[in-house]
Amino acid sequence: MTGDRTAHSPVAALRELEGRRATGVLRVRDEGALHIVEGSVAYAECRSAPSLEHLLAAAPAPGALGEAGMEAVARLALHDAAYFLLGSEDGAEFTEGPPHRLAHLCRIAPDELVAERARRAARLDEALPSAARDHAPVVPVRRVGRQRVVLTAVEAEILLNADGRRAPADLARDLGRSAFDCLLAVRRLAAAGMLRPPQDAPVPDLPVRRRGETEAPEWEPVGHEVLLRLRSGLEGLA
Structure with missing residues (x-):
């Protein structure tokens, strides 16, 4: 050869x-x-x-x-x-x-x-026109700044299995899912405000908020209760 x-x-x-x-x-x-x-x-x-x-x-x-x-x-x-x-x-x-x-x-x-x-x-x-999360660990937020969020099956699986250590490619391999489908789900979740930004992502310039203006919600790591509700919802779709 x-x-x-x-x-x-x-x-x-x-x-x-x-x-x-x-x-x-x-x-x-x-x-x-x-x-x-x-x-x-x-x-x-x-x-x-x-x-x-x-x-x-x-x-x-x-x-x-x-x-x-x-x-x-x-x-x-x-x-x-x-x-x-x-x-x-x-x-x-x-x-x-x-x-x-x-x-x-x-x-x-x-x-x-x-x-x-x-x-x-x-x-x-x-x-989401940013690849910052494509190779970073997926970390869900605890509080969502919306009354109702509709998730696809892949998006729900990502949130249920994200442990703060695995990147989209790792989750795709462990779940037996398409890497592209997982990448797309991660970007959509990020755009919906359901994922924390990567630790090494640049901090954006935030506008100065004056008294009386609505403040952005505070994001925290996902809690066990949230994951249980998501799992229950997935089982209901089966």
Whole structure:
């Protein structure tokens, strides 16, 4: 096998490999790897996203998924990993070799991966145009400055399982959820004022409040009672 180290971005490298109809592994430094089969991407692994095996293990009945179901989960895992890998600014190293053992599940053209990544990035920015929480531990607040908050199932799972130590990628892996879905949930929760800002986030300049003006609520760590109510609500949706 031959190695080909290049200063190209992962996207540029993928397009070059597509033109060559190459088969092998494109490694993106310490982030992960994209497995190529005749120029298409067939499998991906990334430290910031759950593997296909993680997602399959979390499926209600993985043995009953069938061919179409397996392909759907494989595509989800691939797009999840590609979101992070294609955004890397590191160079990539390609090594020719045989296809990955799970390469038969799906094949995705590089341009499709690039377009899907752009769509996901736009959705994240629409929810909250800041990546400050993407890699920071998720810490819920105790008091919510709203009378009623409607949560999706993923958002509720994030709040129930956030322990102040795990980042969105860690929670996605432990819950068997899509990394993108967890990132989107975290940004939406942050936009709704339900998460504390990361410790190393810059402190914003707050306007001077005069006597009689409404003050912002004080956020505190989430309490056990709040988590119990959230769990009860989730069980009611089951």
